[in-house]
Amino acid sequence: MVNKALNLKQFMLRQKSLRLYREFLKTIKNIPLESDRQQFFNWVNEDFKKHKLETDEYCIKSLQKRGEKSLNDLKLNLALSSPKTL
Secondary structure, eight states: OOOOOOOOHHHHHHHHHHHHHEEEEOHHTTTTHHHHHHHHHHHHHHHHTTTTOOHHHHHHHHHHHHHHHHHHHHHHHHHSSOOOOO
C-alpha cells in the first residue's frame, strides 16, 4: 500500500476546493424551491466528484476560478430574487 502525501501546494489547492464546495452547499440552502435546491446540489456534487482526482495544478486553479464565478453568480441571483424587507 503506497501512502502518497500531498505537498504544501497540493494541500492548499485541496483546502481551497473544499472551502468552495462548503460555500456552495451553504448557498444552495438559501434556494427557495426544493426541486431547484436538489438540482443545484446534484450539479455541484457531480462536478466536484468528476474532478476529484485531477492533479494538474493549472486545471485545478481554472476549475476553482470557474467555481468561484458560478458561486458569485448564484449568490447574486438569489439576492436579486429574494423579496426586499423594509
